[in-house]
Amino acid sequence: MATRDDERLRIKPGAPKRPDGSQSGQRTQRFVSQVLKQVSKAGAKASGARGAHFASTFGRGRVAAGLACNRLGADARRVVIKSRYVMLKKAGAQSVSTHLRYIERDGVTRDGERGQAYGPETDTADLKAFEERGKGDRHQFRFIVSVEDAGELEDLRGYTREFMRRMATDLETRLDWVAVDHWDTDNPHMHIVLRGRAANGQDLVIAPDYMAHGMRTRASELATEWLGPRSELEIRQGLLREVEEVRLTSLDRALLRHATLDRVDLTLQPNDRPRQTLLRARLQRLEAMELAGRIDANHWQLSPNMQQTLTTMGERGDILRTMHKALRGQQRECVLEMEPTRPVIGRIAAKGLADELNDRGYLVVDGIDGHAHYVRLPVGADLAALPVGGIVEMKSAGRERSVDRNIAGIVRDGLYRSVDHLVQLRQEGVADPQAGVDAHVRRLEALRRSGIVERMVDGVWRVPPDFLSRTQAHDAQRAADGIIELRSHLPIEQQVRAQGATWLDHQMVGDTRNLSPQGFGAEVRGALQDRRDFLVEQGLAKRRGSRVVLARNLLATLRDRELAEVGKVIQHQTGLLHRPLREGERANGIYRRSVQLASGRFAMLDDGMGFSLVPWKPVVEQRLGQQVSAIVRGASVTWELGRQRGR
Incomplete structure (x- = not known):
């Protein structure tokens, strides 16, 4: 029986699916990009390597990347470059200013002072002007360049400028960039922000090969010229240190590269006995960590998850060092729960960026439970709004409150x-x-x-x-990663005699059973006792034997007293009449600014003749300079931001 062509089964593979099961052509390109990224991480050869095909046929620098792949010798200085390609429209209007403000933050210089941005021709770059020039750019490049033994470089800025000049030659265009040197880590490094616009006004497109290999080659060449090649003794000492490291090392990468089905054969390198000795010593160390097993004298079996385990152990070691430095010798049990499963309340002992390239921060929180917690902040959290010494609460998202x-x-x-x-x-x-x-x-x-x-x-x-x-x-x-809330910007030492409804007062009228008798919990207990003594002095509490009875509506009384004092100060500064709000009263006016008080943050609403202080919420900040309305009920507030209908 004859069959017709239109009755044949034809299989048409679909595009890779999203996590929710839907399909999209845009996700296909992202999937391919992810594959190329993982191939690059696995150590794929550059497009100019012998026997390899060109990995890319677009973008500037592809020729330079192909020519530079075989230039580096074993004695070249090592350089690590982390790069990020940022689509500005997708990243948001504040992405550039936030990142520039971060790289110029306090405490990054040799002397612990504020960082200073510089450019190709100046030591004091104007970041606002740089941001203004890039208003219409489609994208932006952000790099972190970390040179081995960077502390020995006499002029880190000169090195950066020469590196960017060579990079401009490879890309065949003038580059508009700013950079800031950071000395706040074990190894000094440079943050470089490059505009995504070429000199001819077109988008600057850099070949993937140049991003993956060419830049690192140029930086390594320059570092070798300035510091000289590494001696055999330096190379061997570095490898000897790696033998005992509890992290992923170059020796581990060499083992993974030469392994077949996670099995290593040391007889494949009979002419390189010193290196074989180092690899054998590293395998013995991995065996002690239960990440490798001996088959015989020359054959070893690697654990399938060896790379991931070593990477995680290295990160854990870095976190512990950060926490010990933040605690300054205070004895605490450290909790390394990146995303807490229960609320964490405590004092900010230290803060910083866990991922400098993506501006994702962390906090070291000295908790009221007597433990020290390492907390990774949600994406986009503003570190500047979380002062060291302040009181924060970290809640896990998606859990019942x-x-x-x-x-x-x-x-x-x-x-x-x-x-x-x-x-x-x-x-x-x-x-x-x-x-x-x-x-x-x-x-x-x-x-x-x-x-x-x-x-x-x-x-x-x-x-x-x-x-x-x-x-x-x-x-x-x-917030998929958790919700961070600043409970007080004041350290508990300053809250003891503060005129306002402090975090200590909220703890006093609430439940104090969750305060640990050790660590920061013990400090809070002592501060609460001092706060009670202060309230007795102010007539807001009475002693009855060993008990202290607080005045009725204590929090509202303290808040109203502080608002009255601050209102007088602002009234004297502006000439506007301060109008305290009553329960259920509506406040209308232009949102002028916010003020941070012991009782919290308050928004100033100006109606032309007077002003009111209303509890601030993040939702109102985008309405700065605009007409808003709010209704106050106790310590709560209902903001009405849209256009209101009248009769």
Whole structure:
């Protein structure tokens, strides 16, 4: 029986799928890029290597990359270059200014001072002008250049300028760049930001081969010229140090490169006995770490996850050194949980960037639980807004919050009423029930803006039946890596006698059972006792035997006192009349600025004749200089940012 062509089965492979199962042509290109990136990491040869095909046929520098691949000898100085290609439209409007501000941050010079950007012809580059020139650029390049023994270079800036001149020759165009030298790590390095625009006004496209191999070759050539080639003694001493290292080393990469099915045969290099001896010593060290097993004298079996394990162990060692340096000899149990599974509250002992190229920060938090925590910050978190010594709380995203459980427990007939909650807290004997209600109202207002709950009238919200699951999904969508909140910008030593509702006051009216008797928890206990003594002096607490009874509505009283004092100062500075807000009163005006107080951060709303101080929220910062409206209920606030309809 004859068959027709249109009845034949034809298989058409689809594009690689997204994590959610959908397909897209744009994701196909990204998938290919990821494959090329992994091939490069695995040690693929440059396109100019003998017997290899050209990996790329586009971009500037591909010819230079092919010619430079075989220039380096075994005695050349080693250079590590990390590069990042940033699409400016996708990265966001503040990406460039944030990165430039970071590389010029405090504490990066030899003397611990603020960094100074420089360029091809100047030692004091104007970063604002550089940012303005790149307003219309499609993309930008960011590099970190780390030269072996960079501390021996007499002129790090001169080295950077000569390196960029050679790079401009290879790319056949003038380059517009700025750089900052960093001396705040074990090995000095340079941050270079390069505009993605060539001298002819077109987009600067650099060949992948040049990014992967050519730049490093040029930098290594220059370092060898300036410092001289490495002697045999230096090379051997460096390899001997690698034998005992608890991290991924060049010896490990050599073993992985020559392994077949994770099996190493040392007889394949009979003429290089010194190196074979080093490899054998490294294998014995790996055997002690249970990452390799001896088959016989010349054959070894490597663990399949050896590379990943050694990389992780190296990162762990770096983190522990960072934590010990931050704690300055204080005895703490270190917790290296990158993304905490439970809330972490404590004092910021140190901060920095775990990933300098991608501007992802970290905090070392001296917790109230008596432990020291290494916390990786969410992408985009502003390190400048988290002062060392301040009090922070890190919450894991997507986990159920206690405040949400409380709201769900008080709901009756689908409604949450703040009056009912206040009565319940008073019956339970909570020290400051109004402050507890205010905290829940703030959470409800945040959820209202996201469409999860609905405010019926003041103090009443409609809560859906699937409230807890929806709030968890909401938090997970906001920050996949966790939520960081600054509880106080003041160290606890300054909070003891501060005029305002401090973090210590919130701890006092809350539950102090989670304070450890050791470490920072013990320091907080001592500060709370000193704070009680101060409140007694101010008439806001009374002693009854060994107990101290706090005044009613303590937090509101402290907050109102501080706002009244600050209001007088601003009134004297601006000539505007300070108008304190009453419960449920609406404030209208132009958002002029924010002020950081012991009671928190407040926004100044100017209506032309006077001003009001309203609790600040991140959502209002984008409305600086614009007309906004807010309703204050205790310590909570409802911001209305859109155009309001009148009668």
